[in-house]
Amino acid sequence: xxLEAAAAIYKRMSHAAMRAGRSPEExxxxxxxxxxxxxxxxxxxxxxxxxxxxxxxxxxxxxxxHFLTPSYSRIEWHLIGxxxxxxxxxxxxxxxxxxxxxxADLAHEISRHAEKAGKIQDVLVQVKLSEEETKHGVKEDLxxxxxxINALPYVRLKGLxxxxxxLDNPEETRPYFRKLRELRDKAEESGFILPELSMGMxxxxxxxxxxxxxxxxxxxxxxxxxxxxx
Ligand SMILES: *Cc1c(COP(=O)(O)O)cnc(C)c1O
Numbered sequence: 001x002x003l004e005a006a007a008a009i010y011k012r013m014s015h016a017a018m019r020a021g022r023s024p025e026e027x028x029x030x031x032x033x034x035x036x037x038x039x040x041x042x043x044x045x046x047x048x049x050x051x052x053x054x055x056x057x058x059x060x061x062x063x064x065x066h067f068l069t070p071s072y073s074r075i076e077w078h079l080i081g082x083x084x085x086x087x088x089x090x091x092x093x094x095x096x097x098x099x100x101x102x103x104a105d106l107a108h109e110i111s112r113h114a115e116k117a118g119k120i121q122d123v124l125v126q127v128k129l130s131e132e133e134t135k136h137g138v139k140e141d142l143x144x145x146x147x148x149i150n151a152l153p154y155v156r157l158k159g160l161x162x163x164x165x166x167l168d169n170p171e172e173t174r175p176y177f178r179k180l181r182e183l184r185d186k187a188e189e190s191g192f193i194l195p196e197l198s199m200g201m202x203x204x205x206x207x208x209x210x211x212x213x214x215x216x217x218x219x220x221x222x223x224x225x226x227x228x229x230x
Contacts (some may be wrong), residue, residue: 002040003047005028005030005222009205016209027209028104030078030198032219034059035226044222050074053099053217055081057090063095079199080161080217082136089113092121099124099161099198099215102138104148107155114154119131121154124198127183129176132165142183145193159196159214162185170204177211178203184212 006029014024016210022186025063033041034055041052041063054060064077076096082092083100091098094220101123115122125145128137138145149157160183166177184194200208202221209216220226 002043003221004136006044006047007050008031009218009221012206016206018105022209022212026214028215030080030215030217031222032201032217033063033114033223034081034219036219037224038063040223041067045072045075050143051076051078051215053078053080053219055079057083057087057094060094061090069142078215085109089116092117092119095121097122099217100126101134101149102126102128102136104145104210107145107149107152107185111152111154118157119154122156122158123149124196125149125157126161126163127180129179130165135163135165137162143187143190146187146194150192157192157194159194159198160187160213161198163201164199164204166203170207173204174207174211177208177213181212184230 013027017024017027017227028051030051030053031044031049032053051222067075077094078099079091080099085106092110092113110121125177126137127142128135128139149155162180164173167173170173180199181199184197188192196214197212198215200213200216201220205218
């Protein structure tokens with residue numbers, strides 16, 4: 001049941017935060033609803049979930065269309081999947097936070113469309129910490145990208161995101177999460193303001209919280225296995 005599953009996740013999130021000497025309120029749950037039906041998202045809203053993460057712009061567009069009335073104004077939609085420049089226009093209209101900015105070109109495109117839409121777009125920069133080729137994200141050029149984003153008038157940089165390789169034992173993922181926090185700390189010493197760390201998924205969110213996550217992206221542990229794993 002959705003309610004039981006979500007309650008269990010919140011409890012584990014709180015415990016992980018407290019283990020690390022953090023306040024549970026510092027960590028927000030992004031319920032990942034890719035492939036999850038509108039009816040089930042409605043159910044999730046009914047039990048009090050407020051932040052939803054989608055991977056694909058087109059899929060999100062169709063679903064978010066069901067939640068546009070003022071009664072849903074407190075719901076946040078986050079883009080957690082890779083964004084192509086030619087979809088920036090729609091992403092800006094749909095999402096409160098884009099987790100996956102990984103190039104200056106993309107950031108520029110987002111700013112351009114945000115200006116047209118009359119909004120300031122909140123973004124995170126996706127950082128690649130492993131050598132896996134399939135993963136998007138910036139590596140060596142992080143600081144120049146942060147600088148470039150800060151120079152854009154209609155984009156607001158809020159933090160960093162990472163997606164480490166899938167490792168069976170979540171403890172093995174810890175060094176990646178720690179690395180992202182250390183990068184953030186280093187960037188803050190250089191004057192950047194990066195309050196958000198988006199890291200941790202169903203099987204490793206507790207370790208991520210212990211290492212400083214402020215946004216955990218959880219799908220399977222709330223909604224069950226996706227049929228078409230993506
Ligand atoms: C699918 C996805 C998640 C959620 O994964 P689960 O293992 O189902 O919790 C988190 N982050 C990103 C970027 C995803 O694509």
